[in-house]
Amino acid sequence: MMRCSCVHLSVVEALGWAKAAKFEGMIHPLDLDIGLERGAAYLVFGVVVRSGVVWLYVFPERGDPELTLVPAVLFKFVDPELQAGMLFRESSEGPDSFELVPEIVASCSNWFERYVNEDEEILALVCQEVQRLIALNDARDS
16 A cells, blocks of 8 residues: 655655646745654555646544545655556546546545545545555554
8 A cells, every 4th residue: 555754844845836836826924834844654545737737635534524625745755556446537637637536536526626525425535535544554564
């Protein structure tokens, strides 16, 4: 399963001001601390590419398993292996956006927006998949 470690707390810290400009309109302010914990391990629920920028749907390996969408540039990959059941699809964001997400949510339109808005159907599906990923991670560690 895909795991990563947080090494930067903002895109400015990761890239510097000049290179962080590609995030204009996506993150405001550019030096926003997204609320991650430096050095903490995160499990990757999915990946999305928006306008050439890679983002990760992550949740902490330990603690509250709430999904967060964050720029991939903030992480280093500890285990880049994809878990079984991931599907590649065009994102609802438009023709230049793609997602690699668990099959359980791949057929749900606007699944992440619905997750953020606490849609009960999507919350149940995401919770089911998060619990599966935690179990796989725990089994790998034992």
